[in-house]
Amino acid sequence: MAPPMSANGFLDALRAEGVEVVEVGDWQNHNRNHKGPWGPVHGVMIHHTVTRGSAPTVELCRTGHAELPGPLCHGVITKDGTVHLVGYGRANHAGLGDDDVLRAVIAEKRLPPENEANTDGNRHFYGFECENMGDDEDPWPEAQLDAIVRAAAAVCRHHGWTEHSVVGHLEWQPGKVDPRGFSMAWLRERVEERLKA
Numbered sequence: 001m002a003p004p005m006s007a008n009g010f011l012d013a014l015r016a017e018g019v020e021v022v023e024v025g026d027w028q029n030h031n032r033n034h035k036g037p038w039g040p041v042h043g044v045m046i047h048h049t050v051t052r053g054s055a056p057t058v059e060l061c062r063t064g065h066a067e068l069p070g071p072l073c074h075g076v077i078t079k080d081g082t083v084h085l086v087g088y089g090r091a092n093h094a095g096l097g098d099d100d101v102l103r104a105v106i107a108e109k110r111l112p113p114e115n116e117a118n119t120d121g122n123r124h125f126y127g128f129e130c131e132n133m134g135d136d137e138d139p140w141p142e143a144q145l146d147a148i149v150r151a152a153a154a155v156c157r158h159h160g161w162t163e164h165s166v167v168g169h170l171e172w173q174p175g176k177v178d179p180r181g182f183s184m185a186w187l188r189e190r191v192e193e194r195l196k197a
Helices: 007-016 054-063 099-107 142-159 184-196
Strands: 020-023 043-048 075-077 082-085 125-130 166-168
Touching (some): 007 020, 007 082, 043 142, 075 142, 082 142, 125 142, 142 184
Parallel strands (some): 043 125, 075 125
16 A cells, blocks of 8 residues: 655656656646545556557547546557656546455455456556557557556556556456557566566
């Protein structure tokens, strides 16, 4: 259990991990905190966007749409490996998920299969949306994968978490398939290696 780091602390943690960061507008104060608290935080959630093009992807994740207002994450990781910060605080990214999964993340244990949507994930997870169509055809450039690893490791390093605090949306919420194109086991292995560096 941990309080969220400050927005400046988040920025510093990403940069210290070697992440190329772009600050988008008043990201530090752009959130959904009026809908409920943010924190305590327990992990990092990875998504894919089902979009093409960096600029429209970043704008969508910043503003959202009529049915789901933005921000839709904290950082958007584009194909070139840049992390675009679009919000800080509660964000509409995780939705309702499985309380058994949350308990496993907190304990940093193997995740059980998700089969319920009874717990507010927007409160408890940092979220990174990654530019990709999620169709198993759209490539994941190495620069982007490296940025995903570094961004997740930055948050884990700050909080003293292991790679077991990094989860995919598909591991949290029934019916979700993201991220698609790499396995979360593979990503956690890379985060583990990064945290040892």
